Amino acid sequence: MTSASTVNNETKRMENPLEQYPVPPYEEQQQAPPGDEDLLQPGADHGELTYKGSGKLQGRKAVITGGDSGIGRAVAIAFAREGADVAISYLNEDDDAQETAKYVEEAGRKAVLIPGDISDPRHCKNVIEQAVKELGEIDILVNNAAFQATHESLQEITPEELDYTFKTNIYSMFYLCQAAEPHFKPGSTVVNTTSVNAYKPSPGLLAYAATKGAIQNFTSGLAQLWADKGIRVNCVAPGPIWTPLIPSTMPVEKVQNFGKDTPLKRAGQPAELAPVYVLLASQDSSYMTGSTVQVTGGTPTI
Numbered sequence: 001m002t003s004a005s006t007v008n009n010e011t012k013r014m015e016n017p018l019e020q021y022p023v024p025p026y027e028e029q030q031q032a033p034p035g036d037e038d039l040l041q042p043g044a045d046h047g048e049l050t051y052k053g054s055g056k057l058q059g060r061k062a063v064i065t066g067g068d069s070g071i072g073r074a075v076a077i078a079f080a081r082e083g084a085d086v087a088i089s090y091l092n093e094d095d096d097a098q099e100t101a102k103y104v105e106e107a108g109r110k111a112v113l114i115p116g117d118i119s120d121p122r123h124c125k126n127v128i129e130q131a132v133k134e135l136g137e138i139d140i141l142v143n144n145a146a147f148q149a150t151h152e153s154l155q156e157i158t159p160e161e162l163d164y165t166f167k168t169n170i171y172s173m174f175y176l177c178q179a180a181e182p183h184f185k186p187g188s189t190v191v192n193t194t195s196v197n198a199y200k201p202s203p204g205l206l207a208y209a210a211t212k213g214a215i216q217n218f219t220s221g222l223a224q225l226w227a228d229k230g231i232r233v234n235c236v237a238p239g240p241i242w243t244p245l246i247p248s249t250m251p252v253e254k255v256q257n258f259g260k261d262t263p264l265k266r267a268g269q270p271a272e273l274a275p276v277y278v279l280l281a282s283q284d285s286s287y288m289t290g291s292t293v294q295v296t297g298g299t300p301t302i
Contacts, residue, residue, distance in 0.1 A: 021045065021242075021269050024260040028252050034147075035244025037069045037096050044242050046074040047271035048103060053081030056282040060084040061135040063127060065118055065176070066145030068097035070243030071193065074270035075142055075277045076100050080107035082278055084140065087112040087131035091145070096244075110135065118145055119167035124175035132183055139188040140281045141180050143173045143215075146193065148208035150250050162207050169211035173218060186230025191280045192219050194292065196239045199301035204254075216292065223290030232289040234280045239296030242267040263298030 027041045037044065051074075062079050066072040067088035076086050077100070086104050090097045092115055101111035112134040116123040131138050147168040151157055173192060180190075194215040201209035215235065223233040240246075240259040246267075247255045259267030276293045279285050294301055 017264050021266060023266040024258060025256045029247045029255060030252055031244060031248040033248045034091055034093060035248035037244055040244050045269040045271040047077050047274050050271060051078050051081055051274060056082045056278055058083030060140055061138045062140035063087045063089060063131045063138055064142040064144060065089040068093045068100055070245060071241060071270045071273050072144045073100045074274040077103045078274035078278050080104040080109040085110040085135050087114055087135060089114045089127045091117060118172040119164055121175040124172055125179045128176060128179035138180060138183050141176060141190045142277060143176060144193040148205055148249050150204045152204060157207055165207040166211055170214045184231050188231045189281050190233040191277055192235040194235045194237045196237055196296045196299055196301060198237060220290045227289060234288055234291045236273060236276050237292050237294045238273055239299050240267045242269055259297060268297055
């Protein structure tokens with residue numbers, strides 16, 4: 001028979017952020033870009049078994065880029081359980097996207113899958129048009145999709161890769177926001193995903209880090225531009241988060257020790273970010289615009 005003290009001790013252990021999730025070293029692994037959730041070891045937590053909604057986004061209509069896996073999947077699950085219908089924009093990871101859609105539908109909400117490359121401005125326009133057609137309207141846009149590649153030398157970064165990184169990570173936000181603006185009403189929200197790299201750039205992710213700094217600035221500027229419209233724009237700055245992007249874009253040794261250099265000594269899980277996106281998309285953050293919420297495992301950003 002389990003004693004009350006044993007249960008309390010177990011609860012305290014599970015609440016310890018140092019022990020709540022797997023810690024490095026992780027298994028040796030590498031994937032082909034853009035990565036696959038099923039191949040990730042250990043598997044990531046997107047809140048599938050734990051996130052409980054309370055109606056914070058009841059009746060809302062959201063578009064999430066990169067919504068098939070990682071942070072995007074966790075946000076899609078949380079939004080659906082909070083009452084929102086969700087359009088999931090993704091590149092070509094059909095199996096992952098369908099798995100995410102399953103969780104959205106199990107929450108009783110509508111899921112719309114929109115594959116394609118958001119580095120193309122025509123596709124960005126199509127994402128918004130299709131979401132409005134399928135959902136009736138949109139009032140939340142989560143700009144989350146990103147591309148990164150690791151390099152030890154500046155000379156390794158080709159013009160083509162630099163161009164694609166900026167088109168995917170920051171140009172797409174301009175295009176998607178331009179397409180969404182005519183559909184937004186007062187109370188609509190945009191949540192962008194920046195990174196700890198906006199403040200503490202990793203030299204091996206030079207192009208990616210530069211785009212994340214641009215996203216930070218874009219968020220602040222757009223928040224001011226749209227304030228008179230009653231449209232709020234905020235962003236989340238994750239630290240090292242355990243997603244398929246990591247083993248598909250980083251060397252094996254960096255994957256094994258991913259997150260070890262944070263004060264919490266581990267990678268974060270997508271489920272640990274989802275509540276922040278819910279906050280910024282909901283009326284709970286009604287006096288927040290141009291803000292950045294940092295979820296970095298304790299890594300300082302100043």
